[in-house]
Amino acid sequence: MHSTLVRIQNLFGFFTSVTFAVGLLVAASSMFLQKEMGDVKVNVRNVEVVKGYQNQYYTSRSTEQAFIRFDLEADLEPLFHWNTKQIFAYLTASYPGRKYEFNDAIIWDIIIPSKEKSKLKLRNRRAKYIINDVTNRFREQNATLTFGWNIQPHVGALTWNEKGAGSFSFPPLKTKNN
Protein backbone atom coordinates (compact mmCIF):
# COMPACT_ATOMS: atom_id res chain seq x y z
CA MET A 1 0.00 0.00 0.00
CA HIS A 2 2.71 2.39 1.03
CA SER A 3 4.78 1.93 -2.07
CA THR A 4 1.76 2.19 -4.39
CA LEU A 5 0.85 5.50 -2.82
CA VAL A 6 4.39 6.79 -3.10
CA ARG A 7 4.47 5.74 -6.73
CA ILE A 8 1.23 7.54 -7.52
CA GLN A 9 2.57 10.59 -5.74
CA ASN A 10 5.82 10.50 -7.69
CA LEU A 11 4.01 9.97 -10.97
CA PHE A 12 1.71 12.92 -10.34
CA GLY A 13 4.63 15.09 -9.26
CA PHE A 14 6.57 14.18 -12.39
CA PHE A 15 3.53 14.84 -14.57
CA THR A 16 3.01 18.33 -13.11
CA SER A 17 6.68 19.29 -13.40
CA VAL A 18 6.86 18.17 -17.04
CA THR A 19 3.62 19.99 -17.90
CA PHE A 20 4.88 23.11 -16.16
CA ALA A 21 8.25 22.98 -17.96
CA VAL A 22 6.64 22.47 -21.38
CA GLY A 23 4.22 25.34 -20.70
CA LEU A 24 7.11 27.59 -19.72
CA LEU A 25 9.06 26.72 -22.88
CA VAL A 26 6.04 27.33 -25.13
CA ALA A 27 5.39 30.67 -23.41
CA ALA A 28 9.03 31.69 -23.81
CA SER A 29 9.08 30.68 -27.49
CA SER A 30 6.56 33.43 -28.27
CA MET A 31 9.28 36.02 -27.80
CA PHE A 32 11.32 34.62 -30.67
CA LEU A 33 8.46 33.82 -33.03
CA GLN A 34 6.99 37.33 -33.05
CA LYS A 35 7.02 38.92 -36.51
CA GLU A 36 6.34 42.44 -37.74
CA MET A 37 2.99 43.27 -39.21
CA GLY A 38 2.57 45.04 -42.56
CA ASP A 39 0.82 48.34 -43.19
CA VAL A 40 -2.71 49.09 -42.12
CA LYS A 41 -4.85 51.18 -44.44
CA VAL A 42 -7.90 52.93 -43.06
CA ASN A 43 -10.07 55.35 -44.97
CA VAL A 44 -12.90 57.15 -43.22
CA ARG A 45 -15.80 57.56 -45.62
CA ASN A 46 -18.42 59.33 -43.61
CA VAL A 47 -18.90 60.72 -40.09
CA GLU A 48 -22.18 61.99 -38.67
CA VAL A 49 -22.93 63.42 -35.25
CA VAL A 50 -26.57 63.44 -34.20
CA LYS A 51 -28.41 63.99 -30.95
CA GLY A 52 -30.63 61.19 -29.77
CA TYR A 53 -31.79 58.93 -26.97
CA GLN A 54 -29.96 55.81 -25.96
CA ASN A 55 -32.77 53.34 -25.47
CA GLN A 56 -30.20 50.74 -24.47
CA TYR A 57 -29.51 52.42 -21.13
CA TYR A 58 -33.07 53.16 -19.96
CA THR A 59 -32.42 56.88 -19.51
CA SER A 60 -34.21 59.91 -20.81
CA ARG A 61 -30.95 61.72 -21.51
CA SER A 62 -30.44 62.90 -25.04
CA THR A 63 -26.80 62.48 -26.01
CA GLU A 64 -24.49 63.25 -28.90
CA GLN A 65 -23.79 60.14 -30.91
CA ALA A 66 -21.36 59.59 -33.77
CA PHE A 67 -21.89 57.22 -36.67
CA ILE A 68 -18.85 56.36 -38.76
CA ARG A 69 -18.33 54.50 -42.03
CA PHE A 70 -14.87 53.36 -43.07
CA ASP A 71 -12.71 51.09 -45.24
CA LEU A 72 -9.99 48.99 -43.69
CA GLU A 73 -7.24 46.80 -45.06
CA ALA A 74 -4.82 44.88 -42.85
CA ASP A 75 -2.97 41.59 -42.96
CA LEU A 76 -2.41 40.01 -39.56
CA GLU A 77 -1.05 36.71 -40.86
CA PRO A 78 2.54 37.36 -39.67
CA LEU A 79 1.27 37.54 -36.10
CA PHE A 80 0.09 33.95 -36.06
CA HIS A 81 2.42 31.25 -34.76
CA TRP A 82 1.99 28.07 -32.72
CA ASN A 83 1.31 29.90 -29.48
CA THR A 84 -1.29 32.30 -30.92
CA LYS A 85 -4.77 31.26 -29.82
CA GLN A 86 -6.55 34.26 -31.24
CA ILE A 87 -6.08 37.93 -32.03
CA PHE A 88 -8.42 40.65 -30.93
CA ALA A 89 -8.11 43.57 -33.37
CA TYR A 90 -9.76 46.93 -32.87
CA LEU A 91 -10.00 50.43 -34.24
CA THR A 92 -9.82 53.26 -31.70
CA ALA A 93 -10.82 56.90 -32.23
CA SER A 94 -8.94 59.32 -29.94
CA TYR A 95 -9.94 62.94 -29.50
CA PRO A 96 -9.45 65.79 -27.03
CA GLY A 97 -12.14 67.41 -24.92
CA ARG A 98 -12.67 70.16 -22.42
CA LYS A 99 -13.24 68.40 -19.09
CA TYR A 100 -11.81 65.06 -20.10
CA GLU A 101 -8.69 65.87 -22.12
CA PHE A 102 -7.98 62.38 -23.40
CA ASN A 103 -10.74 60.28 -24.90
CA ASP A 104 -10.39 56.90 -26.60
CA ALA A 105 -13.29 54.95 -28.00
CA ILE A 106 -13.24 51.62 -29.81
CA ILE A 107 -15.50 52.00 -32.85
CA TRP A 108 -15.01 48.54 -34.32
CA ASP A 109 -13.43 45.26 -33.27
CA ILE A 110 -13.07 41.66 -34.38
CA ILE A 111 -11.92 38.34 -32.95
CA ILE A 112 -9.61 36.58 -35.40
CA PRO A 113 -9.52 32.90 -34.45
CA SER A 114 -7.14 31.57 -37.11
CA LYS A 115 -4.59 32.36 -39.77
CA GLU A 116 -7.16 31.70 -42.51
CA LYS A 117 -9.24 34.65 -41.35
CA SER A 118 -6.34 37.03 -40.72
CA LYS A 119 -6.59 39.09 -43.92
CA LEU A 120 -8.99 41.93 -43.22
CA LYS A 121 -10.61 43.78 -46.09
CA LEU A 122 -13.59 45.94 -45.22
CA ARG A 123 -15.48 48.18 -47.63
CA ASN A 124 -17.74 50.99 -46.43
CA ARG A 125 -18.22 49.23 -43.11
CA ARG A 126 -20.42 50.82 -40.47
CA ALA A 127 -18.72 51.24 -37.09
CA LYS A 128 -19.80 48.49 -34.69
CA TYR A 129 -20.09 50.86 -31.74
CA ILE A 130 -21.72 54.28 -31.67
CA ILE A 131 -19.52 56.78 -29.89
CA ASN A 132 -21.30 58.54 -27.06
CA ASP A 133 -19.08 60.50 -24.81
CA VAL A 134 -18.84 60.85 -21.02
CA THR A 135 -19.42 64.62 -21.34
CA ASN A 136 -21.95 64.25 -24.18
CA ARG A 137 -20.16 66.82 -26.27
CA PHE A 138 -17.52 65.97 -28.82
CA ARG A 139 -18.76 67.48 -32.09
CA GLU A 140 -16.24 69.46 -34.15
CA GLN A 141 -13.28 67.77 -32.43
CA ASN A 142 -10.36 66.39 -34.41
CA ALA A 143 -9.83 62.67 -33.92
CA THR A 144 -7.03 60.27 -34.76
CA LEU A 145 -7.55 56.62 -35.59
CA THR A 146 -5.39 53.81 -34.24
CA PHE A 147 -5.47 50.18 -35.27
CA GLY A 148 -4.61 48.04 -32.26
CA TRP A 149 -4.30 44.32 -31.70
CA ASN A 150 -4.05 42.00 -28.73
CA ILE A 151 -2.35 38.63 -29.24
CA GLN A 152 -3.77 36.02 -26.89
CA PRO A 153 -1.56 32.97 -26.39
CA HIS A 154 -2.39 29.36 -25.55
CA VAL A 155 -0.19 29.91 -22.52
CA GLY A 156 1.97 32.85 -21.44
CA ALA A 157 1.95 36.62 -21.74
CA LEU A 158 -0.69 38.63 -23.58
CA THR A 159 0.78 41.28 -25.85
CA TRP A 160 -0.61 44.49 -27.28
CA ASN A 161 0.55 46.65 -30.15
CA GLU A 162 -0.82 49.40 -32.37
CA LYS A 163 -0.33 51.37 -35.57
CA GLY A 164 -1.52 54.82 -36.51
CA ALA A 165 -4.34 54.72 -39.04
CA GLY A 166 -5.11 58.30 -40.06
CA SER A 167 -7.43 60.97 -38.73
CA PHE A 168 -10.81 62.63 -39.23
CA SER A 169 -12.95 65.38 -37.70
CA PHE A 170 -16.31 65.08 -36.06
CA PRO A 171 -18.66 67.37 -38.05
CA PRO A 172 -21.11 69.85 -36.50
CA LEU A 173 -24.36 68.45 -35.19
CA LYS A 174 -26.65 67.18 -37.87
CA THR A 175 -30.22 68.41 -37.39
CA LYS A 176 -33.35 67.04 -38.96
CA ASN A 177 -33.68 70.12 -41.22
CA ASN A 178 -30.53 69.72 -43.27
Added chain:
Amino acid sequence: MLPSLSSCNPHLLLAQSLNFGLILSTAFMLWKGLSLVSNSPSPIVVVLSGSMEPAFWRGDLLVLWNRDMGNWAGTGAVVVYNVVGKSIPIVHRIMRRHATGGAKPKISLLTKGDNNPADDVELYANGQFYLDREMEVIGSVIGYVPYVGYITILLSEYPMLKTAMLGLMGLVVVMQRE
Protein backbone atom coordinates in the same frame (compact mmCIF):
# COMPACT_ATOMS: atom_id res chain seq x y z
CA MET B 1 5.43 13.65 5.07
CA LEU B 2 2.40 13.96 7.32
CA PRO B 3 3.24 12.66 10.80
CA SER B 4 1.01 10.58 12.99
CA LEU B 5 0.02 12.97 15.74
CA SER B 6 -0.73 10.19 18.18
CA SER B 7 2.95 9.47 18.71
CA CYS B 8 2.82 12.28 21.26
CA ASN B 9 6.47 13.22 21.24
CA PRO B 10 6.29 16.91 22.27
CA HIS B 11 9.53 17.77 20.50
CA LEU B 12 8.41 16.19 17.27
CA LEU B 13 4.98 17.73 17.59
CA LEU B 14 6.41 21.22 18.07
CA ALA B 15 8.87 20.84 15.19
CA GLN B 16 6.09 19.63 12.94
CA SER B 17 3.73 22.47 13.80
CA LEU B 18 6.60 24.90 13.24
CA ASN B 19 7.16 23.36 9.82
CA PHE B 20 3.50 23.66 9.01
CA GLY B 21 3.47 27.30 10.09
CA LEU B 22 6.50 27.97 7.93
CA ILE B 23 4.78 26.59 4.85
CA LEU B 24 1.68 28.69 5.52
CA SER B 25 3.61 31.90 6.14
CA THR B 26 5.80 31.36 3.06
CA ALA B 27 2.70 31.02 0.89
CA PHE B 28 1.17 34.10 2.50
CA MET B 29 4.36 36.13 2.01
CA LEU B 30 4.62 35.08 -1.64
CA TRP B 31 1.02 36.16 -2.26
CA LYS B 32 1.47 39.50 -0.49
CA GLY B 33 4.84 40.06 -2.20
CA LEU B 34 3.23 39.46 -5.59
CA SER B 35 0.49 41.85 -4.52
CA LEU B 36 3.05 44.56 -3.78
CA VAL B 37 4.96 44.07 -7.04
CA SER B 38 1.83 44.13 -9.18
CA ASN B 39 0.09 46.79 -7.06
CA SER B 40 -3.05 44.68 -7.14
CA PRO B 41 -5.01 43.34 -4.15
CA SER B 42 -5.47 40.08 -6.04
CA PRO B 43 -2.59 39.47 -8.50
CA ILE B 44 -3.89 36.08 -9.66
CA VAL B 45 -7.56 35.39 -10.44
CA VAL B 46 -9.58 32.49 -11.78
CA VAL B 47 -12.06 33.17 -14.62
CA LEU B 48 -15.60 32.49 -13.37
CA SER B 49 -17.77 33.27 -16.40
CA GLY B 50 -17.82 32.65 -20.12
CA SER B 51 -18.26 36.26 -21.16
CA MET B 52 -14.73 36.52 -22.59
CA GLU B 53 -14.86 33.30 -24.60
CA PRO B 54 -13.05 32.20 -26.68
CA ALA B 55 -10.19 34.17 -25.13
CA PHE B 56 -10.72 33.00 -21.55
CA TRP B 57 -12.75 30.02 -20.35
CA ARG B 58 -14.06 29.16 -16.93
CA GLY B 59 -11.23 27.92 -14.75
CA ASP B 60 -8.39 29.63 -16.59
CA LEU B 61 -5.82 31.44 -14.49
CA LEU B 62 -5.04 35.11 -15.14
CA VAL B 63 -2.04 37.12 -13.94
CA LEU B 64 -2.82 40.78 -13.20
CA TRP B 65 -0.77 43.95 -13.24
CA ASN B 66 -2.06 47.21 -11.83
CA ARG B 67 0.56 49.80 -12.74
CA ASP B 68 -0.02 52.04 -15.73
CA MET B 69 2.72 50.86 -18.04
CA GLY B 70 2.75 50.07 -21.74
CA ASN B 71 -0.45 49.18 -23.48
CA TRP B 72 -2.12 47.43 -20.57
CA ALA B 73 -4.12 50.47 -19.52
CA GLY B 74 -5.80 51.80 -22.68
CA THR B 75 -8.67 50.69 -24.90
CA GLY B 76 -8.37 47.06 -25.94
CA ALA B 77 -6.78 46.08 -22.62
CA VAL B 78 -8.51 43.46 -20.48
CA VAL B 79 -9.19 44.49 -16.89
CA VAL B 80 -10.59 42.83 -13.79
CA TYR B 81 -12.98 45.08 -11.90
CA ASN B 82 -15.05 44.98 -8.77
CA VAL B 83 -18.03 47.33 -8.83
CA VAL B 84 -18.33 49.16 -5.50
CA GLY B 85 -21.00 47.39 -3.48
CA LYS B 86 -20.84 44.19 -5.54
CA SER B 87 -18.47 41.41 -4.62
CA ILE B 88 -17.99 39.46 -7.85
CA PRO B 89 -14.84 40.33 -9.81
CA ILE B 90 -15.46 40.60 -13.57
CA VAL B 91 -12.91 40.19 -16.40
CA HIS B 92 -13.81 42.35 -19.41
CA ARG B 93 -12.23 44.50 -22.10
CA ILE B 94 -11.96 48.33 -22.07
CA MET B 95 -14.06 49.81 -24.87
CA ARG B 96 -13.87 53.48 -23.94
CA ARG B 97 -11.53 55.49 -21.79
CA HIS B 98 -12.02 59.11 -20.76
CA ALA B 99 -9.22 60.76 -18.76
CA THR B 100 -8.80 64.23 -17.35
CA GLY B 101 -5.41 65.95 -17.48
CA GLY B 102 -3.13 66.71 -14.58
CA ALA B 103 -0.83 64.68 -12.36
CA LYS B 104 -3.65 62.66 -10.82
CA PRO B 105 -6.14 62.18 -13.63
CA LYS B 106 -9.64 60.90 -13.14
CA ILE B 107 -10.11 58.00 -15.52
CA SER B 108 -13.54 56.69 -16.50
CA LEU B 109 -13.83 53.38 -18.31
CA LEU B 110 -16.54 51.58 -20.21
CA THR B 111 -16.05 47.81 -20.51
CA LYS B 112 -17.57 44.94 -22.47
CA GLY B 113 -17.13 41.17 -22.60
CA ASP B 114 -15.91 39.90 -25.98
CA ASN B 115 -18.66 37.31 -25.96
CA ASN B 116 -21.44 39.70 -24.85
CA PRO B 117 -23.54 41.61 -27.37
CA ALA B 118 -23.78 44.81 -25.28
CA ASP B 119 -21.49 46.78 -23.02
CA ASP B 120 -21.37 46.43 -19.24
CA VAL B 121 -23.55 49.35 -18.10
CA GLU B 122 -26.14 46.86 -16.85
CA LEU B 123 -23.54 45.15 -14.68
CA TYR B 124 -22.55 48.41 -13.00
CA ALA B 125 -24.39 49.93 -10.04
CA ASN B 126 -27.76 51.62 -10.60
CA GLY B 127 -27.30 54.86 -12.50
CA GLN B 128 -23.59 54.20 -13.05
CA PHE B 129 -22.38 54.52 -16.63
CA TYR B 130 -18.61 54.34 -16.19
CA LEU B 131 -16.09 52.54 -14.02
CA ASP B 132 -13.68 54.50 -11.86
CA ARG B 133 -10.19 53.30 -12.81
CA GLU B 134 -8.70 54.09 -9.40
CA MET B 135 -11.51 52.75 -7.23
CA GLU B 136 -12.91 49.78 -9.08
CA VAL B 137 -10.27 48.21 -11.32
CA ILE B 138 -7.97 45.74 -9.56
CA GLY B 139 -5.64 45.05 -12.48
CA SER B 140 -5.01 44.45 -16.19
CA VAL B 141 -4.53 40.92 -17.49
CA ILE B 142 -0.94 40.32 -18.63
CA GLY B 143 -0.54 36.56 -18.35
CA TYR B 144 -2.64 33.49 -19.05
CA VAL B 145 -2.50 29.85 -17.94
CA PRO B 146 -5.34 27.58 -19.07
CA TYR B 147 -7.33 25.09 -16.90
CA VAL B 148 -5.17 25.39 -13.74
CA GLY B 149 -7.80 27.26 -11.72
CA TYR B 150 -10.61 24.84 -12.45
CA ILE B 151 -10.04 22.89 -9.23
CA THR B 152 -11.08 25.95 -7.17
CA ILE B 153 -14.35 26.20 -9.13
CA LEU B 154 -15.02 22.49 -8.57
CA LEU B 155 -14.31 22.81 -4.86
CA SER B 156 -16.61 25.80 -4.37
CA GLU B 157 -19.41 24.42 -6.55
CA TYR B 158 -19.41 20.89 -5.16
CA PRO B 159 -18.89 21.08 -1.37
CA MET B 160 -19.10 17.26 -1.30
CA LEU B 161 -15.82 17.16 -3.22
CA LYS B 162 -14.13 19.13 -0.47
CA THR B 163 -15.35 16.67 2.14
CA ALA B 164 -14.29 13.74 0.00
CA MET B 165 -10.83 15.21 -0.50
CA LEU B 166 -10.35 15.88 3.22
CA GLY B 167 -11.57 12.36 4.00
CA LEU B 168 -9.12 10.87 1.50
CA MET B 169 -6.27 12.86 3.02
CA GLY B 170 -7.19 11.66 6.50
CA LEU B 171 -7.35 8.08 5.24
CA VAL B 172 -3.90 8.41 3.73
CA VAL B 173 -2.50 9.68 7.04
CA VAL B 174 -4.04 6.79 8.97
CA MET B 175 -2.85 4.21 6.45
CA GLN B 176 0.66 5.56 6.28
CA ARG B 177 1.13 4.92 10.01
CA GLU B 178 0.95 1.19 9.58
